[in-house]
Amino acid sequence: MSNFFHSLTSKINDPTDRKEVRIKSSYDPPFLTVSHLCFQYPDSTKKIIDNINFAGGLGEIIGITGPLASGKSTMGIILAGQYPYDGNIHVNGKELCSLTERARSEQIYYQNDPYTNLLTEYKEKANCPQIIILDEPLIETNKQLERSFLKEWKKNTQNSLTIWITNRITSFHLMDHIIFLNNKVEYGTHHELMNTSELYRVMFHMQITNC
Numbered sequence: 620m621s622n623f624f625h626s627l628t629s630k631i632n633d634p635t636d637r638k639e640v641r642i643k644s645s646y647d648p649p650f651l652t653v654s655h656l657c658f659q660y661p662d663s664t665k666k667i668i669d670n671i672n673f674a675g676g677l678g679e680i681i682g683i684t685g686p687l688a689s690g691k692s693t694m695g696i697i698l699a700g701q702y703p704y705d706g707n708i709h710v711n712g713k714e715l716c717s718l719t720e721r722a723r724s725e726q727i728y729y730q731n732d733p734y735t736n737l738l739t740e741y742k743e744k745a746n747c748p749q750i751i752i753l754d755e756p757l758i759e760t761n762k763q764l765e766r767s768f769l770k771e772w773k774k775n776t777q778n779s780l781t782i783w784i785t786n787r788i789t790s791f792h793l794m795d796h797i798i799f800l801n802n803k804v805e806y807g808t809h810h811e812l813m814n815t816s817e818l819y820r821v822m823f824h825m826q827i828t829n830c
Contacts, residue, residue, distance in 0.1 A: 624806055626722065648712070649674035650749060650780055651698075655709035658690075658697055671706075671804055675796065677749060678777040680769070682791050683784045685800030686818075692731070694800070695754045695784045699729035718751045726750060734757040738772055747779055754784040762826075766790045788819070 631753050647659055658668040662812070665826060667690040675681050683691045696702050700715050700723045708715035711724055718726070725746070731754040743748060757765045769790050772781070783794065792809040799805040812819040 633691065648713055649676045651675045652709070653698075654709075655707065656694075656697070657695060657705040658702060668697065668704075669804075671798070673796065673798060673806065674771065675782075675792050678797040680773060680781045680783055680792035680793070681806045682788070682797045683782060683787050684786060684791065684797065684798070684822075686822075687786065689800040689802075691784050691786075691800055692754050694750050694798075695729065695731065695782065697715075698782060699727055699752050701725075701729070727752065730756060733757065737738040738775060741776060743791045747776075749778070750780050750782065751776070752782040752784070755786070756783075758785065758787065761789070766793065769793045787826060788823055791823075807830070 645688065653674065654670055654672050656671040657666050659666045662783075673681065674723060683721070685691050693702070696729060696758065697704050698708065700718065703716070710718065715723070722821040727749055727750045729752045733756060737753070737756060741751075757768060760768070765787070766789075769783075770793065773793065788809075797807060797809060797812055799807075799812055799816060799819050801818055805812060805819070
């Protein structure tokens, strides 16, 4: 099994709820810890993000994927501090919603448009953000270039945690951890999800066939 969850006791915003959170990370303590994360749009009766728990350390890449309208882009916006949320998001030990706008912008970079100069820009930054959230950054490139880019990105971003959000999972064997959203949430490595999640396996084989 992956080292994606380790035992950690935490409380969600409701102080009467003292459920134990199960989180694993390769780093102790992890730079980012998300526990009991929930979100519901005001005009909806259903939570699009429901009880998400994960953690990540600097140098890791966490892939977030799922079918269309599964909530993956919404999750990126929440982690960037742009939507209110229920639960806890701890960034270097501090609650995300308690950070000032300046502190958030210094620690978190969010990009939701296709962009091909990411690595060059990252190398040129004097003070790189510790959390980089990228939503479909290479969707306009082919799958082979995406794989090559991710290998170089991993080598050059050891001081940052990357959240990589995409519907395309042909390069997800390069992710340290994966969050798969599909009405429920599944966690694991690419190898683990290929063995445990039928929908993930079907998505992967369909995309590989269309390479």
